[in-house]
Amino acid sequence: MASVAAKSLHLPAATAAERSSLTPYSTAASVSFSSLRSQSSFLGLRLALPLKTPCFSKRTEGRRLRIEAAAAARPTVLVAEKLGDAGLDLLRGFANVDCSYNLAPEELCAKISLCDALIVRSGTKVTREVFEAAKGRLKVVGRAGVGIDNVDLQAATEHGCLVVNAPTANTVAAAEHGIALLASMARNVAQADASMKAGKWQRNKYVGVSLVGKTLAVMGFGKVGSEVARRAKGLGMHVIAHDPYAPADRARAIGVELVSFDEAISAADFISLHMPLTPSTAKLFNDETFAKVKKGVRIINVARGGVIDEDALVRALDDGTVAQAALDVFTVEPTPKDSKLVMHEKVTVTPHLGASTVEAQEGVAIEIAEAVIGALKGELAATAVNAPMVPAEVLSELAPYVILAEKLGRLAVQLVAGGSGVKGVKVVYKSARDPDDLDTRILRAMVTKGIIEPISSVFVNIVNADYTAKQRGLRISEERIFHDDTPEIPLDSIQVQLTNVESKFASALSDAGDIRVEGRVKDGIPHLTLVGSFSVDVSLEGNLILCRQVDQPGMIGHVGRILGNQNVNINFMSVGRTAPRKHAIMAIGVDEEPDKETLKQIGEIPAIEEFVFLGL
Numbered sequence: 078m079a080s081v082a083a084k085s086l087h088l089p090a091a092t093a094a095e096r097s098s099l100t101p102y103s104t105a106a107s108v109s110f111s112s113l114r115s116q117s118s119f120l121g122l123r124l125a126l127p128l129k130t131p132c133f134s135k136r137t138e139g140r141r142l143r144i145e146a147a148a149a150a151r152p153t154v155l156v157a158e159k160l161g162d163a164g165l166d167l168l169r170g171f172a173n174v175d176c177s178y179n180l181a182p183e184e185l186c187a188k189i190s191l192c193d194a195l196i197v198r199s200g201t202k203v204t205r206e207v208f209e210a211a212k213g214r215l216k217v218v219g220r221a222g223v224g225i226d227n228v229d230l231q232a233a234t235e236h237g238c239l240v241v242n243a244p245t246a247n248t249v250a251a252a253e254h255g256i257a258l259l260a261s262m263a264r265n266v267a268q269a270d271a272s273m274k275a276g277k278w279q280r281n282k283y284v285g286v287s288l289v290g291k292t293l294a295v296m297g298f299g300k301v302g303s304e305v306a307r308r309a310k311g312l313g314m315h316v317i318a319h320d321p322y323a324p325a326d327r328a329r330a331i332g333v334e335l336v337s338f339d340e341a342i343s344a345a346d347f348i349s350l351h352m353p354l355t356p357s358t359a360k361l362f363n364d365e366t367f368a369k370v371k372k373g374v375r376i377i378n379v380a381r382g383g384v385i386d387e388d389a390l391v392r393a394l395d396d397g398t399v400a401q402a403a404l405d406v407f408t409v410e411p412t413p414k415d416s417k418l419v420m421h422e423k424v425t426v427t428p429h430l431g432a433s434t435v436e437a438q439e440g441v442a443i444e445i446a447e448a449v450i451g452a453l454k455g456e457l458a459a460t461a462v463n464a465p466m467v468p469a470e471v472l473s474e475l476a477p478y479v480i481l482a483e484k485l486g487r488l489a490v491q492l493v494a495g496g497s498g499v500k501g502v503k504v505v506y507k508s509a510r511d512p513d514d515l516d517t518r519i520l521r522a523m524v525t526k527g528i529i530e531p532i533s534s535v536f537v538n539i540v541n542a543d544y545t546a547k548q549r550g551l552r553i554s555e556e557r558i559f560h561d562d563t564p565e566i567p568l569d570s571i572q573v574q575l576t577n578v579e580s581k582f583a584s585a586l587s588d589a590g591d592i593r594v595e596g597r598v599k600d601g602i603p604h605l606t607l608v609g610s611f612s613v614d615v616s617l618e619g620n621l622i623l624c625r626q627v628d629q630p631g632m633i634g635h636v637g638r639i640l641g642n643q644n645v646n647i648n649f650m651s652v653g654r655t656a657p658r659k660h661a662i663m664a665i666g667v668d669e670e671p672d673k674e675t676l677k678q679i680g681e682i683p684a685i686e687e688f689v690f691l692g693l
């Protein structure tokens with residue numbers, strides 16, 4: 078038997094109480110399962126915010142305090158570009174809303190550390206500097222529209238900031254604008270209008286081209302592209318499309334043939350652009366591309382200016398390769414005063430008006446307000462751009478497993494002996510579900526959160542979990558084990574293994590030498606069911622004391638008495654043993670954190686070989 082002197086007392090690096098005084102985030106340990114979806118655990122939000130003190134007279138002091146208390150519990154949302162009233166009303170019902178339009182980059186950076194959410198359209202660059210200036214307070218950026226190329230997504234992810242957009246409400250507006258540009262370009266509407274207003278009557282100069290029977294190539298067959306295609310078919314055009322990722326059956330349903338990039342641009346009389354601006358689409362239309370188009374092609378762009386090399390387009394217009402262009406979007410917006418493209422006589426321009434209809438702006442405002450409010454409440458948004466999109470029903474089913482996953486990570490890492498450094502993590506899910514039926518990204522993120530947070534000052538959430546793990550050189554692998562006993566529940570168990578580490582609680586090591594903890598959800602409550610190779614059963618609430626002892630009568634009473642004397646309430650106790658009267662592991666769930674003297678007394682019980690206190 079190990080002597081008392083050989084036993085060491087292990088406390089977590091920082092207690093839960095210490096940690097919560099250090100962190101501006103709530104930890105999932107303080108989040109009850111039943112309230113999980115309305116809690117801020119996924120994004121680690123803190124909704125109690127500082128408030129400027131307004132001036133009130135003494136008589137209104139009580140009211141002022143009540144108003145302050147209510148306002149202080151509300152998050153602050155900075156709306157940096159014009160947003161529809163319906164969206165603003167929704168936001169005001171939930172948050173303090175600061176509408177400050179046309180902020181210079183420095184002004185935005187100065188304000189942002191006072192804001193929990195930022196809402197922008199395409200006119201605001203949300204750069205890395207903005208996320209850095211936010212000092213951890215900014216939890217969500219809402220893009221009131223589709224394109225998120227003005228938001229530095231990498232920086233957002235690194236800072237654990239969720240980015241949501243409003244992907245559907247302006248689709249029709251953008252498609253209608255594309256058709257408006259197509260038709261007005263073909264009939265020189267803008268040029269003829271300007272000419273008449275200059276006092277001229279030039280009927281011969283503005284002879285147009287017909288649309289019927291012409292081939293339109295839709296580049297990017299997503300939401301806007303397919304609506305443009307539908308409308309162009311109604312105008313009697315022959316529509317083809319290029320989109321490497323679009324399903325062929327969707328194209329077939331609209332009567333559109335999907336073709337290769339080169340086929341599309343060489344066959345088209347009109348080319349309409351509808352792909353996002355990404356590193357692979359930037360300047361996709363360049364000198365080389367224009368060399369392959371049908372001479373005299375007409376180009377419409379309501380997607381993003383950066384998809385076209387604008388200098389190359391000017392050259393193609395000058396030499397007649399491109400007959401006309403109609404552009405709503407530009408590489409630099411607002412466009413420089415001397416832009417050759419804007420001033421070109423063969424070019425029709427609008428100042429990024431694709432989404433600017435009354436209807437679309439109301440729709441977008443509501444869509445983004447709902448997404449931002451949901452995110453501030455800690456729900457996973459369906460339109461998250463930099464985090465897994467988990468449908469609400471899946472989320473509610475996974476909720477207790479989310480807590481279990483974090484607690485297992487938190488437990489496992491506290492069992493590591495100082496200095497051994499965690500590198501390899503394996504998460505094993507036992508489930509009766511098909512792999513396609515069980516999205517484990519959120520569980521993996523929560524295991525990561527549980528492992529990293531107790532040993533660092535980094536705050537991990539669903540947005541930055543994978544990134545943070547990678548940064549810290551943590552290799553997380555996942556394994557699925559099919560277990561057909563319980564098809565009605567998503568998971569039978571989750572096991573977390575830390576490979577190639579030493580443990581300060583040797584009994585937590587499996588036969589393979591890994592720290593191993595496993596848990597299950599029972600009646601909605603996460604339970605610890607395995608430590609190393611010992612089966613236990615203790616609900617993962619409060620804190621945990623694990624002891625290995627020589628199995629003998631009276632041990633439970635002995636430990637219980639020491640804790641009871643110090644007024645530490647035991648909420649759960651379980652003993653797992655290898656064989657009667659050999660070794661046993663006692664897992665004791667305690668509501669309070671015992672002081673060091675109490676833990677020392679437990680350690681001094683002769684039959685106890687090793688023990689560890691773990692904060693959950």
Ligand SMILES: NC(=O)C1=CN([C@@H]2O[C@H](COP(=O)(O)OP(=O)(O)OC[C@H]3O[C@@H](n4cnc5c(N)ncnc54)[C@H](O)[C@@H]3O)[C@@H](O)[C@H]2O)C=CC1
Pocket residue numbers: 222223224225244247248251296297298299300301302319320321322323351352353354357358379380381405406429430431432433
């Ligand atoms: N001018 C304006 O005011 C507006 C502009 N937009 C822009 O329109 C574009 C499309 O928006 P949505 O249709 O809502 O997006 P979406 O995501 O539904 O569709 C984009 C499509 O482009 C495809 N794509 C990606 N890379 C491609 C490539 N290399 N070649 C061909 N296709 C490619 C994707 O597979 C996807 O089907 C975006 O850039 C968006 O920002 C959207 C709304 C308003």
Ligand SMILES: O=C(O)C(=O)COP(=O)(O)O
Pocket residue numbers: 198199200221222223224225247429430431432433
């Ligand atoms: O939704 C988009 O992608 C748009 O380009 C619309 O931009 P806006 O919101 O009008 O600045």
